[in-house]
Amino acid sequence: MDQLFVSLKQQFLDLSSRFLPESLLPWISMLISIAVIATIAPIIMMYFTWLERKVIARMQNRFGPNRAGKFGLLQPIADGIKMLTKEDIVPAGADRLAHFLAPVLAVIPALLVFAVLPFGRNMTAIDLNIGLLFFLAMSSIGTFAVFAGGWASRSKFSLLGAMRSVAQIISYEVPMVLAVVVVIMMTGTLSTNAIVEAQESLRWFVFTPWGFVGFLLFFIAGVAEVNRTPFDLPEGESEIVAGFHTEYSGMKFALFYMGEFLGAFAMAGLAATLFLGGWQGPLLPSWLWFLLKTYALVFVMIWFRGTFPRLRIDQLMNFAWKCLLPLSMINVGVAGLWLYLPAIIRWPLAIVILWTSAVWLTRLALPVQWERRTYQLAE
């Protein structure tokens, strides 16, 4: 059961080896992986939207989509058909080529990151030894698409959204990468597979002080990285219509949407891989564990969206530079101490350092509260 998909692929390869030359087999193996990812990704995206609408609706005491099919399960397909048949509009004076390329560019990196996600034991499409670096590099290319789309649309709203997106990603990339650094320090590798294997038998990194803080930092910064509420300033509906995709319609808009949702899913998957033990877990098959953890984090993302209002741009910057960044640096220091201290000292020490710094940093990052003015003469 654990190796279900791996053995299926092997059987297919064995079958094709009967009437195909040996030299073609590695290519076919690659092709299968690519085909599976390219098929699974749209399905993941479609049912992510369904899940999001359902969960948010429940949080607001509504039912959500429940007309198309049982539990509204056909709703994403109906949406897809709607998107496909809608008119494709390019604004007058827009940079047509960039306007066309931006949505494509939004989806491709979101698909590429799936190559290094370990979906289960032996289920990483390519086990790159720089997998983590590849993931971080690819996931920030999405911003380029957002900016290209916003710039090419020749609309003030789009451009504002794009500018916000760039400012946001630059700010949140730093604490996110620093939060990942602790994992690299502990495992000494950038390969996602090796990181998961280092968290064997419930020694998940989230159960250590530095791992816990790193997980929170990574997840928060990750949510900001994929433009989800409360960090959805690039497309803040109430302020700038729809931000960078204001001028997009039909399938181009759907592609942006897809890139965004796939990015969110991949980010949840990476958080599960790095800190929650990836596919490690007792009893259940490994891929199921991975999906469970990832979907738990996806649920938390949706939960965030159902709860928090959008941040203001200055609050966003404050939070990243004054709170997340110093905390992630302190976390790196704590992880360094952890490596060289005996277990009796390192636990209380790490907890005390991280707790006090978290308390003080959040207090310092609070906006200045001016004292209430009293008008003595007026009385």
Place this chain on the structure above:
Amino acid sequence: MIPGQGLLKGLAVTLTNFVASYPWGQRLLKLIGINGISGMFTVEYPEQQVKPAERFRYFPFLVYDGTPDNLRCVACKICEQECPPQCIYIEMEKDEQGRPVKQHGRTLPKRFDIDVSVCMSCRICVDVCPFDAIEMDNDFELGAYDRFQSLVFEKDKLLKSAEYFAQIKPTEAAEVNARLAAKAKKTATDKPV
């Protein structure tokens, strides 16, 4: 103070609402001792229907007493004149010489059309009618498949009995009946003079 305390509090609120939206969640919350979360608000409209409030109004209809030919309307065209979006069209019943035909002692409309797609449910026609011949209905499911023909309601479609009116809006109907009775009494006493 825990950093992010307020955020956690907010998350707890949405989570309890999420849980409470399921029947098992309601029981679970009751078990832990969390009360006062209502759960689902949605009324699934075509299957479940909320009985409209008595004063809810949507579209006017013509009242008749007893039989459908005994209309209260005398085709005086006041409502046609007063209708703000001008969705009423009235033609009086006349004979060959162009004299108004009388039935049950009063004139009557030959045509009385109201366009559903234009009517804005303002109730001004009801207020201006001196004979209480037009009243507001609370039936709002008037959708049609074609845009022009079936959305213009003609006289036959607009006719509804006084009993129906008393049934959907008892309070208002009682007022109208009292007013009509007083009027009838006044005409009865005035006549001999």
